[in-house]
Amino acid sequence: MPNNANDPNRKSWIEVPKNSDFPIQNIPFGVFITKEDVITIGTRIGDCAIDMGALQQLGYFNGIDLTDDMFMQDTLNDFISDGKKTWRLVRNRLAEIFDENNSSLRDNKKQRDVVIFKMDDIEMQLPVQIGDYTDFYSSKEHATNVGKMFRDPENALLPNWLHIPVGYHGRSSTIVPSGKNIRRPNGQTMPADATGPVFGPSKLVDFELEMAFITTDANVLGEPVPIDEAEDYIFGMVLFNDWSARDIQKWEYVPLGPFLAKNFASTISPWIVTMDALEPFKTESCEQSPAPMKYLQQKDKHTFDINLEVSLQPENSSETVISKSNFKYMYWTMAQQLAHHTVNGCRVNSGDMMGSGTISGPTPDSFGSMLELSWGGKNPIKLNDGSERKFINDNDTVIMRGYCQNKEVRIGFGECVGKILPAFEIK
Numbered sequence: 329m330p331n332n333a334n335d336p337n338r339k340s341w342i343e344v345p346k347n348s349d350f351p352i353q354n355i356p357f358g359v360f361i362t363k364e365d366v367i368t369i370g371t372r373i374g375d376c377a378i379d380m381g382a383l384q385q386l387g388y389f390n391g392i393d394l395t396d397d398m399f400m401q402d403t404l405n406d407f408i409s410d411g412k413k414t415w416r417l418v419r420n421r422l423a424e425i426f427d428e429n430n431s432s433l434r435d436n437k438k439q440r441d442v443v444i445f446k447m448d449d450i451e452m453q454l455p456v457q458i459g460d461y462t463d464f465y466s467s468k469e470h471a472t473n474v475g476k477m478f479r480d481p482e483n484a485l486l487p488n489w490l491h492i493p494v495g496y497h498g499r500s501s502t503i504v505p506s507g508k509n510i511r512r513p514n515g516q517t518m519p520a521d522a523t524g525p526v527f528g529p530s531k532l533v534d535f536e537l538e539m540a541f542i543t544t545d546a547n548v549l550g551e552p553v554p555i556d557e558a559e560d561y562i563f564g565m566v567l568f569n570d571w572s573a574r575d576i577q578k579w580e581y582v583p584l585g586p587f588l589a590k591n592f593a594s595t596i597s598p599w600i601v602t603m604d605a606l607e608p609f610k611t612e613s614c615e616q617s618p619a620p621m622k623y624l625q626q627k628d629k630h631t632f633d634i635n636l637e638v639s640l641q642p643e644n645s646s647e648t649v650i651s652k653s654n655f656k657y658m659y660w661t662m663a664q665q666l667a668h669h670t671v672n673g674c675r676v677n678s679g680d681m682m683g684s685g686t687i688s689g690p691t692p693d694s695f696g697s698m699l700e701l702s703w704g705g706k707n708p709i710k711l712n713d714g715s716e717r718k719f720i721n722d723n724d725t726v727i728m729r730g731y732c733q734n735k736e737v738r739i740g741f742g743e744c745v746g747k748i749l750p751a752f753e754i755k
């Protein structure tokens with residue numbers, strides 16, 4: 329089925345500001361709540377949120393096989409379950425409805441008033457009910473940097489790393505949409521000069537620049553997803569800030585890996601950009617040596633050229649860009665991650681979320697965490713307001729942005745924003 333929604337020549341009758349992440353070629357999916365407390369599934373063009381529940385009630389999706397209340401729900405899970413063909417039909421239809429030459433909705437003010445909202449008048453929600461969340465560790469630069477700091481500079485990469493897309497199971501209960509404030513976590517740490525562990529607010533709160541992909545129902549329990557099919561089960565992607573407490577992590581992670589240092593919060597950008605929309609930005613992935621095992625082998629282009637950027641903004645001050653990276657720096661692809669995740673028969677469901685792992689590039693200004701940017705606190709980062717940071721202070725805001733750009737079109741993810749509040753006081 330043709331992917332008409334990607335036509336770079338199409339213009340919308342909704343005004344799209346220059347350099348917007350959301351031209352009519354994007355058509356992401358999300359969930360929002362209006363001032364009247366109506367929750368709906370929607371999409372976005374320019375700075376307008378579009379109520380797809382209202383569109384469905386008005387008959388704009390007639391002819392597409394959908395349940396009657398498909399878009400009047402508070403999660404995208406059912407829509408995602410319907411599979412790739414339906415996603416494409418709906419995206420194509422939305423492109424038609426908002427094409428500058430289509431007068432149906434364009435010239436019907438009464439309908440427009442119930443369908444179109446200004447972004448300022450709505451609030452974005454979590455787009456899916458996330459059943460399970462897995463976080464990978466798939467950037468070679470990041471794994472090497474962390475290995476150097478936490479373990480052994482001579483053997484930074486552990487022996488399994490080049491053979492397995494290493495990952496761990498996280499907690500979906502603490503994934504929040506952009507804009508929600510995050511409390512600094514309390515926990516146990518082992519300071520370098522202490523004789524035993526101490527308790528209190530983490531002193532080394534960090535961000536992790538990641539992206540995450542959202543799956544549809546991929547397999548039945550006991551059966552793997554073959555690598556050549558894996559991409560068909562990926563609905564789309566979001567920006568992902570996997571907040572981390574490095575001092576808690578260092579003390580707790582042996583021998584079973586991250587636990588409370590990671591599960592206090594992760595922030596996602598609220599619009600899921602579909603793999604269909606990202607198709608024009610496919611690019612070669614990293615050379616893999618040694619060659620991965622057969623169930624992980626792929627030919628051709630399987631990653632995406634997505635520019636990523638992190639800013640830090642102290643309270644009442646301006647932003648400083650502290651990192652510029654790119655999703656294409658990942659060593660393992662999403663298809664390899666999904667094939668590996670299911671090779672033992674592990675079931676993957678609609679709405680599951682898979683984090684890429686921190687995406688660090690090859691140069692120091694492209695590292696994806698404060699841990700790496702300040703090299704464990706040895707090289708403080710200078711901000712525009714003259715202050716310095718080794719890690720994140722209370723009331724600092726971290727803003728992640730990501731977009732793809734070619735000569736014809738820019739497809740972006742908007743923002744993934746979170747502010748760190750002081751720790752909960754434990755008496």
Ligand code: MN
Pocket residue numbers: 463536538570683685686
């Ligand atoms: Mn992570």
